[in-house]
Amino acid sequence: MLRKMLVVNPKQRIEWEELFKHRINYYLDDQIKQDLQDTFKDNNLSMSISRFYIKNNMVINHPAEINKKKELNQFTVDLAKKQQNTQIQMQQEKTQVVEKEEKPSAQQKAIQT
16 A cells, blocks of 8 residues: 555556555454454453453553553653753754844954944
């Protein structure tokens, strides 16, 4: 699918209609339908429904996943802080450049006097 999308020649590239009809667009729907069917086949319906809910609502399946989520969350926080610090640093550098441009140099002062 990706190769068909990345073809340089537009006449050979995949058409929008064909792209949206591709099975990859229906994978999640098909997977949820299959999970739901499997849920109702199980003898312990309440437990099966709970598993179905957990799986399809991105709730953790195992306590070990809590640490993975914490690590991911911490990584995201660190990345956001780094980006914010970079923006602050760039703004400070920009301010310093503007201040230097506004201050007359020693040579300009000598000319003025």
